[in-house]
Amino acid sequence: MADSDVDEYQKRWEASWNAGLKPGERFDACQSSPALLDLLKRGTVAVEGKRVFVPGCGRGYDPVTFIKAGAKEAIGLELAPSATPAANEYIAAQSVDTSKCYVETGDFFKWKDPAGFDVGYDYTFLCAMHPTMREDWAKAWHGHLSPGGKLITLIFPINPAADPGPPWYIHADMCKELLIPAGTAVDFVTKGGGDKKGPQRLEFRPITDKEASLRVEVESPFRSLRIIVLGFCIASAGIGSLFSLVYILKDGPDAWKNLGINAGVVAVAAWLLRRDLKARGTAVNRVMREGQLGACEVQLQNGRRLRLADLRGSARVVIMVGTREQVEAAVGAAEPFRERLQAAGVLLVPAAIYDQGSGTSDGAAPQASAADLKWVAQPVRLAEWRTWFEQQTKSQGTPTAGGLYISLRLDGRIRASGRGSPPWEQLAAQLPSVSGFFGGFLDGMDGRV
Ligand SMILES: C[S@@+](CC[C@H](N)C(=O)[O-])C[C@H]1O[C@@H](n2cnc3c(N)ncnc32)[C@H](O)[C@@H]1O
Incomplete structure (x- = not known):
């Protein structure tokens, strides 16, 4: 799609909102999806104290749902300038702190929150994008989430026969195909009733350094212990060296021997520590690399x-x-x-x-x-x-x-x-x-x- 066509396509959203889209009309369901309410009620998705981002949030039902579920902040984004006042009006009527829960006007592909988000929620949003915008959608999501952040998508059961959209037909595998190359790992996929009966929940998250470090520690438990012991040796021999220096001033050349021993211990322990830290860094990179390769798929003889x-x-x-x-x-x-x-x-x-x-x-x-x-x-x-x-x-x-x-x-x-x-x-x-x-x-x- 040429840039001018994308602009034209996006203008249609404003036209809908500007025409005075009423609650309950078209995609406006007057409430959050029951599947999301269920996930939050069961605690399957924990949002307490988290910053949540809901692009294409329409009238803002979902930001309100997230803030009521304990989110620290729930920010919606709407491309259509006429949707934003409608959403903020709805939010203000819900007895929530509007400094923590609000909708801004902006384009998901360009708008950026410098702090990043812990949780992203994509509901009837990807399916609203023209298919040519999907790769950019995946890249943009990766950019909006902080390291360790999670993207939850509820894939609405859209009928393939409904193409051309919007809404465009999307499915769980397609999300994986888009998100993984953009650097987001698939954590798990739950089918809440499957394509026909109800929305699917997918949860994606980038592989974190912390998880890779934990795996490396499991692989090499003694290295971590050694790092602690070596750190301790450096600290105590370093303190010993300082004391030796004081004694040199006080007792004269006899203290040189102690200083030499302590300095030697510091040097050897520092060399060993550096070697271990380097090996740990290399191992973490390897685990991350292998984890990403492990997500690539193959088709076997049986299909x-x-x-x-x-x-x-x-x-x-x-x-x-x-x-x-x-x-x-x-x-x-x-x-x-x-x-x-x-x-x-x-x-x-x-x-x-x-x-x-x-x-x-x-x-x-x-x-x-x-x-x-x-x-x-x-x-x-x-x-x-x-x-x-x-x-x-x-x-x-x-x-x-x-x-x-x-x-x-x-x-x-x-x-x-x-x-x-x-x-x-x-x-x-x-x-x-x-x-x-x-x-x-x-x-x-x-x-x-
Ligand atoms: C199908 S509606 C879904 C609304 C909402 N998720 C709901 O369930 O009520 C898609 C919404 O995404 C908004 N939108 C489309 N492109 C967008 C973009 N690039 N950035 C932000 N919002 C966008 C549209 O204005 C529209 O309100």
């Missing part, structure tokens, strides 16, 4: 779509990335080792995300025959795969020419990565079979499996 994370414990995924020709060549190169690799639970994922030359193709994954699909899974929603790989290659300055590969361990962690085709012969020789009793049992013990 089932799974996230890579769902394959943990059952497959050793090897991802090949490049142009269609490169990934097809990499799949072909695995053929002589197929039996051994299959016994080791290897699952190939050829992701043709780069067009030759441009590096930004939207080309679909290469088609595999039914027999091939037994060991080749097709990546779905290549945009998510591309986003992940582009982030990694850019941040590490890895050239993408010639293709790349990443092999994952059974537990989903990255085992190895490199340029070109995966080293199939080496993988076939190294990976243990998953069929025996000990298959998978020793995974990770050598740090490479």
Whole structure:
């Protein structure tokens, strides 16, 4: 949609409100969705003390609902200037603090609250956007939420036959497809009655550093203990050094020895601490990277779509990335080792995300025959795969020419990565079979499996 068409499209909202849209008319339901009231009543969504944002809030029923449920602030946003006074009039009549609950006029795609929001609520808003605005919608949501913030969307059961909208047909998977590449992870999806019976609730949230740190701590519990002990050593040897300095002034050269010992302890402990902190930082980045990769989806032979994370414990995924020709060549190169690799639970994922030359193709994954699909899974929603790989290659300055590969361990962690085709012969020789009793049992013990 050209910019001028977007403007034209958006002007229609003002026309509706300006014409004097009355409570109960068109999309105005005179109240919040019963599904939202239910979520808040049950405490499934906790908003106490939180800042809540409701774009496209219409007459403002939802900001009032959130403030009454204990939100610290509930701010609505309306594109249509005529909707804002109607909403603020309604809010003022609800006996709530209007300095904490109000509606502003602004465009969701441009307006920005500098503090960010803890909770976002999207209800009959995405479906009101023209389909060409959806990617921007996902990016804008990511920008409106603070780190750790949550977006709740209630997907109203819109009939696909109703297209063209508004309202436009939307569904839960579509939200995932939009939000994940924009950097927002799907936390959980609840179907409150499904498409036909009632709204679906989706909750999305970005992966937080804190969660990644917790995972790293579970993986390496002694490192945290060591960091504390080393910090303690530095502090006590530092204090000892200060005392030694005082004694040098008082007792003369005899105190030099103590000073030397204390300074030595500080230096060694500081070096060890720095090493541990660096290792912890690297591990946190790795966990975040792996978490994001785990959200990418593949389609299996039986048509089932799974996230890579769902394959943990059952497959050793090897991802090949490049142009269609490169990934097809990499799949072909695995053929002589197929039996051994299959016994080791290897699952190939050829992701043709780069067009030759441009590096930004939207080309679909290469088609595999039914027999091939037994060991080749097709990546779905290549945009998510591309986003992940582009982030990694850019941040590490890895050239993408010639293709790349990443092999994952059974537990989903990255085992190895490199340029070109995966080293199939080496993988076939190294990976243990998953069929025996000990298959998978020793995974990770050598740090490479
Ligand atoms: C279908 S109505 C839903 C209203 C409200 N959620 C409700 O349930 O009563 C969509 C609303 O979004 C507003 N809107 C559309 N585009 C917007 C934008 N870019 N920024 C903010 N509000 C927008 C429209 O003015 C309209 O009131």
